[in-house]
Amino acid sequence: FPGLADVSISQDIPVEGEITVPVGSHSPDEDYSTLDEPVKDTIMRDLKAVGKKFVHVMYPRKSSALLRDWDLWGPLVLCVSLALMLQGGSADSKDDGGPQFAEVFVIIWFGAVVITLNSKLLGGTISFFQSLCVLGYCVLPLTVAMLVCRLVLLVGAGTISFIIRLIVVVAMFGWSTLASTAFLADSQPPNRKALVVYPIFLFYFVISWMILTFTPQ
């Protein structure tokens, strides 16, 4: 190859080094085995992850932390607490009361699964559990609304309390929908965004309706 005849390496580039494969880790920071750590560390790490996601939901920015490290602890805690708080509603007969614990559970989880399937069938690129994670975490504002409603109902059950509850539930419903849309809408094809957002809207609307129509004994 005559063209390569005048390629030369200048003298001040060092062409030397070490070629070794590190055997075993030398610094304790690179030890990835979590089997030996105290239980408190394990629990605190998971709790911190859950807490960080809660903060992300309350102040939704386009961060990918919620999507990348999904976990379902937060949705489980929120779902159970929401279902527990919806207990104790009044009913003349068993058939006319509010939703039972199992019904709330099933609605939230089954609804989240159906919405995830819907977005995947429409061509979304988000993974199944990531979507479940986002939808579950975005129930947080509505759980807060349920807490506020129960506190308001302890004070009184008249028209003013109803108006307060209505405002709180509507605001939290908007917050939930906007938060989940902010996370999920980017992974959809652009001409189908509305098709994916509408079921999320319906999902949180049903949960809001259950919260708003809760009447205590």
Next chain:
Amino acid sequence: MAAADDLKFQEFDDAANLLAANPDATTISIDEPVEIPKNQHSRLQEPGREEDDELLGTDDSDKTELLAGQKKSAPFWTFEYYQTFFDVDTYQVLDRIKGSVFPVPGKNFVRLYIRSNPDLYGPFWICATLVFTIAVSGNLSNFFIHLGKPTYHYVPEFRKVSIAATTIYAYAWLVPLALWGFLMWRNSKVMNIVSYSFLEIVCVYGYSLFIYIPTAILWIIPQKVVRWVLVVFSLCLSGTVLVMTFWPAVRDDNRRIALATVGTILLLHALLAVGCLAYFFDAPELDFPAPVIPAHNGTTVTTKSH
């Protein structure tokens, strides 16, 4: 001179015109092998059947059918197979909803809007919305009707959601199944020009339920006349869409069977509307009688508000 004329290039007329001029001439037609999709309808151009063309859609619907017929080739156990049923964009769904609410006279919903791309998104989510709309509106309407009464205690009536869901999803899936089976059976006896696939029938039924969503919201108004006017109005609109879709499929059949089929379609549609109205919405004039007040001369007086 004759030889020079013979060598000049001559325009030949259309084969049809040549044949019309000389009906007894032998003809040879050489066609390219064309893949025939499942939904192809034959375009018999008989005089007096022009409305078939309108009802069957415009020319390019044939082309899209030929092209679209090669779409669904994934085996049914893969995810991609089911993705083909959700291959719609937002504007397409909105167009289909618009087409189900405003029936254009002479245009077939299936040929015009669906065009061999039936989707399951519309039927599923319209049914889901309808279920919750009926349950919520029924609850609200009952609340407003019984509002002033001292004996009334508000209940969320959550059980009715599951009843509404069962009814509406059963209607949206079982009736198309029965209709499809019936049309297939009649197809084997009488050669029909138009035949629909099962998914297209599900699609038509799903989209035709859309009109009931605003109707259910307006049923909150506690006036019997208003409610029944709404029932008739929505029934007319969506019934027209259904009739115009299915009339070409049964028209070639025995007259009585065709009329009976279309009549049954309308009857079931009406039954759904009336049944939902009767079950989920309490009648406004049928008040719960107030506690009986025995008058001093022994006769009882029941008071009725409104």
